[in-house]
Amino acid sequence: MADLFDTAAAQPAPGAPRPLADRLRPRNLSEVIGQGQVLGPDGPLGAMLAAGSLSSLVLWGPPGVGKTTIARLLAAETDLSFVQISAIFTGVPDLRKVFETARIRRANGQGTLLFVDEIHRFNKAQQDGFLPHMEDGTILLVGATTENPSFELNAALLSRAQVIVLERLSPADLERLTQRAEKELGRALPLTGEAREALIEMADGDGRACLNLIEQVAAWKTDRTLNRDELARRLMRRAAKYDKSGEEHYNLISALHKSVRGSDPDAALYWYARMLEGGEDPRFLARRLTRMAVEDIGLADPQAQAVCIDSWQTYERLGSPEGELALANAVVYLALAPKSNGVYTAYKAARAAARDTGSLMPPRHILNAPTRLMKEIGYGTGYAYDHDAEDGFSGQNYFPEGMKRPVFYAPPERGFERELKKRIDYFTRLRARREE
Template identity: 65%
Template sequence: MGDLFSSMEPAPADERRPGDDRAPSAGRPLADRLRPTRLAEVAGQDHLVGPEGALTRMLESGSLGSMVFWGPPGTGKTTVARLLAGATDLRFEQISAIFSGVADLKKVFEGARVRRAAGQRTLLFVDEIHRFNRAQLDAFLPVMEDGTITLIGATTENPSFELNAALLSRARVLTFRALDEAAIESLLARAETIGCRPLPLTADARAALVAMADGDGRASLTLAEEVWRAARPGEVFDAAQLVEVVQRRAPIYDKGQDGHYNLISALHKCVRGSDPDAALYYFARMIDAGEDPLFIARRLTVMAVEDIGLADPQALQVANAAKDAYDFLGLPEGALALANAVVYLATAPKSNAVYMALAGARRAAKAGGSLMPPRTILNAPTKLMKAEGYGADYQYDHDQPDAFSGQDYWPEKLGRQHFYEPSQRGFEREIGKRLDWWERLRRERRGGQG
């Protein structure tokens, strides 16, 4: 799983057929031919390899420590590791966590020990390092500590979640960014220089190709190669033809990993922040990427009870109705039912009063222990329980004026508590008025006592 680079390496003459101008190379893949030979040539990562970049400063200090490279595919992680090894005279060794086990690690570590004894240090690059389990990750710790290897692990997933704390405490995490439009354009321009022919695309189609790459430099060059292969002499594709030629590249999205949680978090916060347009945008991205619509429906239900609550009691009904409609309709129409729920929830009045009240009640319940409710409100199905005072002096609220007795329902040791503070938004404004009224009645019927 190599990464994509931005230098310009001319094709050897024996790899190009005379008169063949339909593709930049008849041999190695274009992404391989554009690998840089210096860190400064890596596209889109100036914060790491630019004049003031973290890796530039590290090399200037003369000391290279273990690192974790975190970022999306096609951003240069593998290449940067190779170039770092070359810049520091370290032996470059590469393994993939997908294909390697403990036995493979032992062989790599032993080879590194032999080289170290001979005065040669090793930079070990581990692709997809998050695929290793905890025991395998722990195996790196002693060889990192004694200097047998300098580890560089590459991952597309959040290291905080996927790597153990012991390894992270010994390695610096550096973030690789998705390539922006300018970086992708730079790669395409270099590819055109090597191919001695411009991409046969209109301006709109070229912009569409850059968007299809989705920040992945390697993908942009793969798409460019497909365009060159498909174009007949003199043919120029517009945006619609481009989609037909290369099909549509799926967005970078793993339903079980980081992208999944990032987008649902964004959707939730947009609903909470009452921005229906932004909420629809993230909803559309999830649906477009193939997310399970029922997962989205469950999260919408969470938003209804957590962020809207009783400010709009219909929010929960709308969320549940959208889920039922999706079950009945399926895609694509079912997505519209969920979109209706997204907009309704985003535009509903917001309150987390019940959410906060429940949290407070649970804290009180844990702190108070197994306190007995007042005997007044306990049933007395036996004579013994009646004799013990169970149910004595209970006032049936429906028989009282205003159907309200104002009795004290709290354990005596705990005393009356206050958890729920309704907001002044939506329906909760009316709930607040009721609570104030009942509190006044309670005080009156207790002679002014709270």
């Protein structure tokens, strides 16, 4: 039992060198670097501890931001026995043993903080298995996940546990961590200022990764200070965190779309590049850029859609990486184009009206009459051929009889739609004149 669940079993064997990350593990919550938004006096965890009322939690955040450390320290702060399991390696029989041991421990007056790493790996039925033990106080559950709990965890579990969002460590946080590591090592890292910044960039907000990189640098035998290029040659850069089918995918495409809509070409190029660096399919990006052209630019710049299609076709002919520049051209063009959702809004309003009015017939004067019967009942009677009318405009009604004429399309005074608005105003005046 202890071999499976006792955290002491995970410690290095006597005499084995302890990893730097383990040697620098905080001894109390005040030593935790970062996460002040949740651990501070105004944060949710700080407030819970001040009130002495810690509840079950789900710690949601990227790798290396302190989820395990915070859970361990919460147990120490509240005098609970800390038990750690991983959803990857734990089955139902193991869970039963954990709950039974916690029940015995509780009967002896000792509570249990059960830390479940990768809790999203448990299926829905397994997640339900925690509920009765949370409700009767057998365990205080602290789950850790890198995935969005809204999608990965049962509603019943979420209703019994507060979600705490942990953030990736900032460069300032990682610099503090680096200084703490140098103090532990007893010497400064042999890096120039730029190389030190590069090391922190490579960690990408992951404290554990930062300490692992520092250990590698500290092990080098060198009597001189290394620059940025020398560091890059000796260390492999970490791949940026990007899940092409998960939440990060949707977060980044949302950032790209909103940067284009917000007319910021630099931000749009940045998110476009982030997605490419993460391995995104450029064809997906070409399709989404075309959608942006029709949704957010529309007729304010009719050329925008053509630019997207041309860039898409250019990519198909050139492939990567050359064709990616064609898509970058589209990104910048869209960001700088005048914006309008006039047609998009009009289309949605027209669809709503079509649903509301059901099966109303068109007015008879605009219906064709290919048979005698149809002519006799009035199909086509009174139709005015616009080309024969003054100004080429008859001003007839084309909506169903009895339906009040709506206005769906109201172009803004931006881009090419300024000209379209002039045309709408012109035809509106002519129609009013015909109706007098």
